[in-house]
Amino acid sequence: MSATAMETYSRRAVAAPSARRRLSTSPRWTTLAKGAGVFAIVMIYIPLVWLAVMSFTANPLAGIPYPLTFQNYATLFADARWRPPLYTSLLMSAGVAVVCMALSTLVGRALTRMARPGASLLLVLMPLFVPGLTMGAALFIFLRTMLNLTLGMWSIFLAQLVWALPFCILLVLVVASRFDLRLLDAAEDLGASPWRRFWDIEMPILRPGILGAGIFGFLLSFNELPRSLFVRGIETTMPIYNWAMAASQQSQVPIIFSLTTILLAVTLPVMGAFFWVLFVKLDKN
């Protein structure tokens, strides 16, 4: 995660028994590890690059990157139907991110202060293992059928929150579990009120975890499909729109290629920069 964590990890690896070290540094294992790494990277990035290339071809579904054209992008920008779902998703994800930051900070702090956090931790993280469609269906049955509520933005928000929150809590926990509670005693002793202790001492030290929770909350919400599908009511988010377009109308597929390419082109550098600032730059200070 952070540079220091990596450092401790590598130091521990050095301290391992010599037999283990010989195994892990033997040339054959190194070659194998490198090979597997290259394979994984290729498997991740080739399809993405292919998608981007295809978005510039006249007939993406044909699978031949020729002839090159901006036609798909022109069509995309002429079309206005994808814009409301995008705005909905941006707003929704921003909301989920903010609520995730607040809730995961609260829960993370509470868990690290408990004498026996085991059972509560398991309960909090359990939603991670519930399949998306199951969760979506369960939420639908509970909200629509049992409580007889009208589904809409709020239920999508709720479903995405349930999905993103456990990840965010995990991120905060990574930092919070290393937080030395005695620092708060020291601050109190020096005259800091409870609120000041939080803002001056705890928040700055937990910040990487909280910001990480915000980023992941946003990403998880922005890409969430199976749960939203069930509880959307009549609303449409970006993933729902893309999915519907890709699944039903052949004629729309080319502009989906362009749209996802644009999203990738914006998201990847922004996220890269964010993580660099968060974990490399802040860690050095």
Added chain:
Amino acid sequence: MSSSTTFADAPAAARSAPPILEIVNAVHAYDGVVALDNVSVSAAPGEFLTILGESGSGKTTLLRLISGLEKPYRVGTLKLEGVDVREVPAFQRNCTTVFQNYALFPHMTVGANVEYGLKVRGVPPKDREARAREALRLVQLQEMYDRKVHQLSGGQRQRVALARALVPRPAILLLDEPLGALDEKLRVDMQVELMQLHKQLGMTFIYITHSQEEALTMSDRIILMRKGKIEQAGPPAEIFDSPISSFAAKFMGVDNCFEGELVAVSDGWASVAVGERRIDGRWTGKSAPQPGAKVAVGMRAEWLQLSDAPPDASGEHNVLDCVAEASIYKGKYLDRTVKTALGPLKARIWDAASSARHPSFVRWKKGDCIVMNA
């Protein structure tokens, strides 16, 4: 230690002034474990009070009760500067702590750490910085204002923690084994610096340690704790010379301690039967028990004299015959063990050349022999 304007020399504390700290009958327990058992403590303004005791005896708990970080289970009186603070939270009490682990804020510079107590009191940044720099000068770290905490050595962190606690100018400075993590040489230097600082600032220091040597060197008064209770309290010389119990004696480094049966006690002198032998000494215990009660006899190794001829029977000494056993060379002195009717005794010999090679008698002054509660 450099001179300073705001940390000006204070007049010697008036011992007759009302106590700056007053605790009566404090009781505290952590889920069933009694940490403090009816402890009463008071401190005069400007006093250097040391709380001495082994690990787990409740020293830190007592300090946290004073700072307010721990709320006592029950307490009769808890007053700081004459004001009842039983319901006052820690952040509103006029005392600061140097923690055992220093607890410096890792995300702040040295300067920001030292200034923090002023920042939360709303002191403007300029004054804050001036006062922080001055406190750092006081602990000889003036160059370190902009450093990060993790760039400091253990001794420097200790000084930063000290400066941070001093800056808000508390009525009482609490120090929880502040030198425990430092190496021997640094510890001795810091002892001297802390004593000078105490004299210069005129502040009340309450100092925790488990080292009797540190307590004897530094304090005006020592409180010896044992299992959450106060075993003995008094000036260093009193505790050193007249421990009231075998526990206090052993803690203060009395090497030879034996159990015996009190035969007679009068005018501060006691006569004890240890096995077949009669030993006479000063009674230093609390109220003297009836003859026949179990008591303890103690003598320091340095007061024992070894000889190969029977000493004159002057009546001023206890005398036993002995057989020499092992001796341990300690550089400045020699520790010699001899077997006697009481059991093995340790004698400390400073002048090895002129002492008996094969001693057969050991003697010590009755005034140097203490008799106390078992």
